[in-house]
Amino acid sequence: MQKEMAYSFPDEVLKHVFSFIQSDKDRNAVSLVCKSWYEIERWCRRKVFIGNCYAVSPRMVIRRFPEVRSIELKGKPHFADFNLVPDGWGGYVLQWIAEMAGAYPWLGEIRLKRMVVTDESLELIAKSFKNFKVLVLFSCEGFSTDGLAAIAASCKNLRELDLRESEVDDLSGHWLAQFPETCTSLVSLNISCLGSDEVSFSALERLVDRCPNLRSLQLNRAVTLDKIANILRRAPQLVDFGTGNYAAELQPDVFSNLAGAFSSCKELKSLSGFWDVVPAYLPALYSICPRLTSLNLSYATIQSPDLIKLVSHCPRLQRLLVLDYVEDSGLEELASSCKDLQELRVFPSDPFGVEPNVSLTEQGLVAVSLGCPKLQSVLYFCRRMSNAALVTIAQNCPNLTRFRLCIIEPKTPDYLTLDPLDAGFGAIVEHCKDLRRLSLSGLLTDHVFEYIGTYGKKLEMLSVAFAGDSDLGLHHVLSGCESLRKLEIRDCPFGDKALLANAAKLETMRSLWMSSCAVSFGACKLLGQKMPKLNVEVIDETEPPDSRPESYPVDKLYIYRSVAGPRFDMPPFVWSMDEAVKILH
Amino acid sequence: MSKPIEHDYIGLSEQQLPSMEKSSDKKDGLHLKDTELRLGLPGSESPEREDHDQNVLSLKSFVSGAKRGFSDALDGGGNWVFSGGSGGGTEGLFSPRRGGKNNGGKDLSGSDSGSVLKDGAAQKPSVVQEKKPQVAATSSHGNGNIAPASKAQVVGWPPIRSFRKNTLAAHPPKNDDGDGNAEAKLGSGCLYVKVSMDGAPYLRKVDLKIYGSYKDLSSALEKMFSCFTIGQCGSHGVSSGDGLTESRLIDLLHGSEYVLTYEDKDGDWMLVGDVPWEMFTDSCKRLRIMKSTEAIGLVTRQCLLPNK
Numbered sequence: 045m046q047k048e049m050a051y052s053f054p055d056e057v058l059k060h061v062f063s064f065i066q067s068d069k070d071r072n073a074v075s076l077v078c079k080s081w082y083e084i085e086r087w088c089r090r091k092v093f094i095g096n097c098y099a100v101s102p103r104m105v106i107r108r109f110p111e112v113r114s115i116e117l118k119g120k121p122h123f124a125d126f127n128l129v130p131d132g133w134g135g136y137v138l139q140w141i142a143e144m145a146g147a148y149p150w151l152g153e154i155r156l157k158r159m160v161v162t163d164e165s166l167e168l169i170a171k172s173f174k175n176f177k178v179l180v181l182f183s184c185e186g187f188s189t190d191g192l193a194a195i196a197a198s199c200k201n202l203r204e205l206d207l208r209e210s211e212v213d214d215l216s217g218h219w220l221a222q223f224p225e226t227c228t229s230l231v232s233l234n235i236s237c238l239g240s241d242e243v244s245f246s247a248l249e250r251l252v253d254r255c256p257n258l259r260s261l262q263l264n265r266a267v268t269l270d271k272i273a274n275i276l277r278r279a280p281q282l283v284d285f286g287t288g289n290y291a292a293e294l295q296p297d298v299f300s301n302l303a304g305a306f307s308s309c310k311e312l313k314s315l316s317g318f319w320d321v322v323p324a325y326l327p328a329l330y331s332i333c334p335r336l337t338s339l340n341l342s343y344a345t346i347q348s349p350d351l352i353k354l355v356s357h358c359p360r361l362q363r364l365l366v367l368d369y370v371e372d373s374g375l376e377e378l379a380s381s382c383k384d385l386q387e388l389r390v391f392p393s394d395p396f397g398v399e400p401n402v403s404l405t406e407q408g409l410v411a412v413s414l415g416c417p418k419l420q421s422v423l424y425f426c427r428r429m430s431n432a433a434l435v436t437i438a439q440n441c442p443n444l445t446r447f448r449l450c451i452i453e454p455k456t457p458d459y460l461t462l463d464p465l466d467a468g469f470g471a472i473v474e475h476c477k478d479l480r481r482l483s484l485s486g487l488l489t490d491h492v493f494e495y496i497g498t499y500g501k502k503l504e505m506l507s508v509a510f511a512g513d514s515d516l517g518l519h520h521v522l523s524g525c526e527s528l529r530k531l532e533i534r535d536c537p538f539g540d541k542a543l544l545a546n547a548a549k550l551e552t553m554r555s556l557w558m559s560s561c562a563v564s565f566g567a568c569k570l571l572g573q574k575m576p577k578l579n580v581e582v583i584d585e586t587e588p589p590d591s592r593p594e595s596y597p598v599d600k601l602y603i604y605r606s607v608a609g610p611r612f613d614m615p616p617f618v619w620s621m622d623e624a625v626k627i628l629h
Numbered sequence: 630m631s632k633p634i635e636h637d638y639i640g641l642s643e644q645q646l647p648s649m650e651k652s653s654d655k656k657d658g659l660h661l662k663d664t665e666l667r668l669g670l671p672g673s674e675s676p677e678r679e680d681h682d683q684n685v686l687s688l689k690s691f692v693s694g695a696k697r698g699f700s701d702a703l704d705g706g707g708n709w710v711f712s713g714g715s716g717g718g719t720e721g722l723f724s725p726r727r728g729g730k731n732n733g734g735k736d737l738s739g740s741d742s743g744s745v746l747k748d749g750a751a752q753k754p755s756v757v758q759e760k761k762p763q764v765a766a767t768s769s770h771g772n773g774n775i776a777p778a779s780k781a782q783v784v785g786w787p788p789i790r791s792f793r794k795n796t797l798a799a800h801p802p803k804n805d806d807g808d809g810n811a812e813a814k815l816g817s818g819c820l821y822v823k824v825s826m827d828g829a830p831y832l833r834k835v836d837l838k839i840y841g842s843y844k845d846l847s848s849a850l851e852k853m854f855s856c857f858t859i860g861q862c863g864s865h866g867v868s869s870g871d872g873l874t875e876s877r878l879i880d881l882l883h884g885s886e887y888v889l890t891y892e893d894k895d896g897d898w899m900l901v902g903d904v905p906w907e908m909f910t911d912s913c914k915r916l917r918i919m920k921s922t923e924a925i926g927l928v929t930r931q932c933l934l935p936n937k
Contacts, residue, residue, distance in 0.1 A: 123785065125788070125790045125791070126785035126786070126788045126789070126790070127784065127785050127791060127834075127836075128784065128785045130833075131831055131832060131833045131834060132830065132831035132833075183790075183792075209790065209792045211792075237792065319796070342793070343793075343796055343797075391789070391793065392787060392789070393797070395787045395789055395794075396782060425787060450787050450788060452787050454783065454786065483788075507788075509786065509788075534785070535783075585852075585853075586852070615830075615831070
């Protein structure tokens with residue numbers, strides 16, 4: 045064998061070099077160079093990210109990567125966030141934990157998104173991993189405060205406990221008291237999702253007291269405003285803070301206490317929480333506003349004038365989440381005050397109302413696009429849009445990487461011309477060459493998909509609703525978007541043809557969701573037969589799809605690539621199109 | 630990343646696909662006949678849209694027949710007891726009615742003709758659910774589409790996470806009118822509560838705000854949970870041991886009864902139906918469908934009385 049430089053390095057040297065390579069993509073590339081690099085790399089991979097927990101089995105992961113210390117798993121499809129995925133669909137983490145408990149005694153970090161986590165899983169984590177440090181449960185469900193108590197009690201070196209947006213069964217607030225007195229390692233604690241009226245506040249205070257490294261703390265709504273000062277004084281080193289309730293009767297001493305507490309936090313850069321805001325207490329924040337880079341007021345039901353005042357004190361703001369109470373006028377102020385703005389999310393205060401309740405239109409977004417050249421990420425709910433506005437936004441912000449527009453009423457046309465919004469979104473994909481994520485809304489024909497297929501070469505995730513005219517639309521996307529990983533579609537007239545013609549494309553993507561479209565059961569079966577590396581799952585809650593003719597469309601369809609084969613934890617309303625799985629009549 | 634090769638699975642090769650220039654000549658409403666992709670399934674003709682219509686139309690009667698089979702099973706058992714109350718009517722909570730889940734054809738997204746077809750031309754996907762009272766629940770998990778206000782709700786639209794919706798609903802936004810009107814102005818907010826059923830392997834969630842009465846709620850729950858009573862749990866390889874066993878199914882068939890109960894704000898478990906609907910939605914924290922034998926201890930004057 046030729047003694048080339050690369051091959052003459054001892055394994056230890058290669059291992060050392062590889063340890064500087066953190067990104068999964070790079071690591072995957074490294075492992076493809078040659079067999080020996082594959083071997084070395086797999087023994088020293090410490091972090092694994094699995095974007096779809098059903099794409100691979102725990103056993104396979106363990107077999108290939110025996111020394112993992114950190115794992116991240118995602119479960120349900122994104123549309124589960126909007127209740128399109130019925131309960132019981134799947135995404136259970138227990139089996140993963142059980143297998144990893146045996147194989148990875150040194151596992152230190154578990155990050156889960158949209159998974160079902162039971163108390164049993166949490167208890168298993170608590171007793172299996174002696175060096176457990178980080179638990180992030182993002183948008184998870186299935187567990188109670190009992191499970192949290194197990195984690196608190198057993199994990200002696202816990203650094204991070206983040207429950208953001210999870211659904212927790214609040215049985216008792218006393219789980220917090222389970223953190224032993226010896227636990228001083230907490231760096232991050234996010235309990236904002238907890239509803240319990242009795243989060244044991246004294247336990248919380250003591251915990252904060254003894255954790256000098258606490259940098260990030262998000263309280264839940266039950267914690268009242270008067271308690272904030274106490275907490276902040278115990279943790280002036282906080283960088284990221286989420287208040288609980290921000291409402292109380294205005295009392296001068298409470299106010300000055302609060303203002304003083306905030307001003308003592310010299311590192312504070314990010315604020316959130318702000319449920320039930322009393323505007324009179326907002327000025328207590330003014331001392332830290334000049335340093336703020338991130339502000340999440342998306343639960344704060346305060347009106348535009350108060351928002352404007354606050355925002356005008358925050359020139360360094362990079363990230364703003366807010367309700368549409370901000371109105372166009374507030375966004376214009378934002379555009380003139382916050383030149384560093386990178387991310388803007390505007391949520392609807394009255395999403396189901398027929399008439400607009402606030403004066404928020406496309407003008408607000410146009411103003412921000414004009415005033416904030418660094419804008420990269422947009423999520424915007426509004427009730428009207430025009431092609432002209434979208435073109436302007438596209439031209440002003442060529443650096444957009446994420447653009448999600450939700451015009452509340454489906455199929456709303458350009459309000460000025462009554463045209464579809466094809467040209468507007470076309471401009472977005474054409475000008476924003478780095479666009480990775482796009483959500484469409486409004487009246488859209490197949491043309492918009494033509495644009496997306498032509499220009500959206502870096503597009504990784506596309507969300508489509510109530511759009512398009514024919515299979516051609518879907519075909520444009522599947523055949524044109526080279527980087528597409530996740531495609532989710534609802535209520536569009538896309539049927540079998542484009543799907544079958546682009547079947548191979550599906551193996552290059554993480555997943556495809558289609559609901560209330562026109563894909564027939566026959567086509568699903570065909571896909572399932574012809575594409576063994578895809579799991580084709582039909583979801584139908586009313587009756588088995590094979591009780592109807594094959595040409596009948598399926599209700600919901602979820603297709604994802606997998607090396608693990610079909611799963612066996614499906615509930616009765618999910619049917620696998622894999623031939624190996626018997627479907628009983 | 631290079632463009633993936635498209636396999637010719639179904640006799641469809643790239644040349645047959647209409648070019649983009651051709652399609653861009655068309656007006657916004659694309660004329661499908663010109664650009665229609667031919668399917669050519671092996672050994673069969675591609676179904677024309679008109680045939681498709683026919684299939685579905687004749688399907689409806691076919692489906693009714695099939696569904697009668699389902700509801701027969703339901704007729705045989707599932708005598709659900711419902712403790713009267715406003716809007717309870719004479720029907721039991723889960724009593725089988727003119728064919729249980731029969732909607733006269735499957736509802737894809739809730740509208741009465743589904744998104745399958747309207748005519749031979751471009752399909753118009755169903756957007757908004759029609760306000761048909763008998764369509765108490767759609768194929769989505771019990772998120773019925775009864776319009777309480779003047780606007781019918783589409784499931785999962787606008788795309789707002791439940792967490793956010795529940796937060797806004799629980800504390801309606803302040804407005805100039807003061808607290809008294811805030812609730813009314815919020816209109817159709819939403820209020821997700823968990824529903825558990827004794828013996829079922831997992832919980833469901835329903836949005837109480839979309840139902841206008843106990844009757845609507847009961848028919849929605851019936852649809853959601855009837856699959857558990859028919860023993861479908863066992864037929865798909867679900868390995869969880871919590872699925873209903875055969876002996877339980879027999880219990881149901883022989884008339885063992887279920888009652889719907891709820892946990893109120895004070896943490897007490899009450900029978901559903903005793904109080905006016907609005908009061909119920911205000912105070913209900915979660916629902917539980919429990920065996921009537923277990924419900925004996927519940928405090929209510931109407932305990933276990935069938936219907937009214």
